[in-house]
Amino acid sequence: MNNGDQIKEAKVNEIVDSIKKIFVDEKLDVLIGYEKGSLPLRGTPCFVESADDLDRVIFDFTCHNNIAKYLADEKKRPGDPRKVGIIAKGCDARAIAQLIVEDQYPREKVVIIGVPCTGVIDPAKLRVALSGKDLADYKIEGDNIILIGDDFKIELPRIELLQGGCLSCKYPNAPQYDYFIGEPAKPIAARDEFAIIEDLASKPADERWAYFENEYSACTRCYACRNACPLCYCEECFVDRSMPAWLGKGNELSDNIVYHIVRVLHLAGRCVDCGACAAACPLGIDVRIIGKRIEKEVLDRFGYVAGLDFETQPALAAFREDDKEEFIM
Amino acid sequence: MAEFEPKIMAFLCNWCSYAGADLAGVSRIQYPPNTRVIRVPCSGRVDPMFILKCLQDGYDGVLVSGCHPGDCHYISGNYVARRKFAVLKVLLEFMGLEPDRVQFSWVSAGEGEKFSQVISRVTETVRKLGPARKLVKTGYRE
Numbered sequence: 448m449n450n451g452d453q454i455k456e457a458k459v460n461e462i463v464d465s466i467k468k469i470f471v472d473e474k475l476d477v478l479i480g481y482e483k484g485s486l487p488l489r490g491t492p493c494f495v496e497s498a499d500d501l502d503r504v505i506f507d508f509t510c511h512n513n514i515a516k517y518l519a520d521e522k523k524r525p526g527d528p529r530k531v532g533i534i535a536k537g538c539d540a541r542a543i544a545q546l547i548v549e550d551q552y553p554r555e556k557v558v559i560i561g562v563p564c565t566g567v568i569d570p571a572k573l574r575v576a577l578s579g580k581d582l583a584d585y586k587i588e589g590d591n592i593i594l595i596g597d598d599f600k601i602e603l604p605r606i607e608l609l610q611g612g613c614l615s616c617k618y619p620n621a622p623q624y625d626y627f628i629g630e631p632a633k634p635i636a637a638r639d640e641f642a643i644i645e646d647l648a649s650k651p652a653d654e655r656w657a658y659f660e661n662e663y664s665a666c667t668r669c670y671a672c673r674n675a676c677p678l679c680y681c682e683e684c685f686v687d688r689s690m691p692a693w694l695g696k697g698n699e700l701s702d703n704i705v706y707h708i709v710r711v712l713h714l715a716g717r718c719v720d721c722g723a724c725a726a727a728c729p730l731g732i733d734v735r736i737i738g739k740r741i742e743k744e745v746l747d748r749f750g751y752v753a754g755l756d757f758e759t760q761p762a763l764a765a766f767r768e769d770d771k772e773e774f775i776m
Numbered sequence: 777m778a779e780f781e782p783k784i785m786a787f788l789c790n791w792c793s794y795a796g797a798d799l800a801g802v803s804r805i806q807y808p809p810n811t812r813v814i815r816v817p818c819s820g821r822v823d824p825m826f827i828l829k830c831l832q833d834g835y836d837g838v839l840v841s842g843c844h845p846g847d848c849h850y851i852s853g854n855y856v857a858r859r860k861f862a863v864l865k866v867l868l869e870f871m872g873l874e875p876d877r878v879q880f881s882w883v884s885a886g887e888g889e890k891f892s893q894v895i896s897r898v899t900e901t902v903r904k905l906g907p908a909r910k911l912v913k914t915g916y917r918e
């Protein structure tokens with residue numbers, strides 16, 4: 448990567464001007480986007496209900512949340528569905544498409560506003576980089592980012608603060624959109640998409656099990672991964688059920704692991720690998736890798752990639768008569 | 777110490793495998809007594825959660841058996857189940873969770889002989905693996 452095309456994020460005023468026009472033309476009831484957060488390097492979701500209020504909208508690499516989540520929430524509002532505009536990175540747009548396929552929101556009530564994404568920040572990596580110190584400001588210089596605090600200055604490549612999924616993201620731009628602001632971004636392609644699972648898969652079974660035992664033993668089942676996921680929209684999650692109680696309330700490793708397995712199985716063939724679950728985890732647990740393994744299987748076995756259009760049914764809601772069945776006795 | 781006798785949960789579809797088990801019974805075909813049967817309306821009814829729950833609650837193996845592809849009473853239940861189970865099996869393997877403890881088969885109502893063979897094979901496979909330990913909850917450990 449060179450300096451010139453590294454950060455080709457749409458200019459702030461370009462975004463605001465375009466969105467103002469879209470807001471009025473499309474008669475939006477609400478725009479879901481991002482604004483500057485209260486901390487440096489943390490863009491935060493915002494909801495704008497009037498065109499005059501749009502000046503606070505931003506988009507850059509600090510806007511890491513997957514705001515398709517709020518489209519699923521929008522459905523739960525009483526009354527007719529509002530007309531919603533959403534600023535969408537590639538992964539947001541795929542999650543929106545998936546929600547529309549699953550009849551969670553009417554297509555004609557969503558205006559997808561694509562923006563080019565050059566990767567978003569990983570709060571966990573930022574925490575590690577700062578090692579407990581308070582960030583006051585930051586500066587971008589070429590490929591590097593300088594973290595500035597009261598008594599320190601840390602310079603490191605910007606790419607080291609990006610989410611794992613962004614490094615191998617194939618869809619930095621919305622595959623489906625109504626408007627697109629700015630020049631489409633090129634994928635970072637710093638890594639092969641499935642490299643992380645191949646590394647682990649090459650180890651013996653006991654080592655793999657030890658890895659997952661170790662990872663999930665830290666889990667407190669706060670369900671932040673579930674709550675951050677744009678595609679976890681069930682009214683009542685299996686973990687909250689008491690009749691039958693699928694999972695115990697105690698801090699048992701077995702329950703932690705079963706929770707994570709079932710969570711990714713519920714997302715099998717639907718997950719768009721936005722990494723919102725991993726970014727939300729307060730303990731930095733690798734909650735994404737098993738979903739990635741399923742994503743690979745769904746691609747290899749069923750030839751399906753989630754969230755690329757508004758029609759194709761998710762892989763596990765469909766079938767082919769000649770699906771492979773080598774595992775059946 | 778007595779030889780390890782595996783405890784296996786079998787989810788059998790009402791229309792084929794359960795009737796196949798019945799045929800094995802009335803035909804007096806011998807097979808190992810290690811399975812406990814739960815009758816389900818269709819193999820598509822079996823949520824992967826059921827399978828994991830069995831492994832948590834002290835079962836050493838789980839068998840899910842349904843109608844042959846094309847024979848489903850509900851037209852496509854077993855096709856959908858097949859996709860679900862393919863993904864589950866791969867994930868168990870990836871996590872190092874002994875995927876051989878979880879088995880799937882198609883047994884029709886006329887295949888009493890095949891039913892007994894399936895049960896024998898599953899029982900022997902699980903017997904070789906030994907008692908399940910990885911997912912078992914504390915209250916269910918020996």
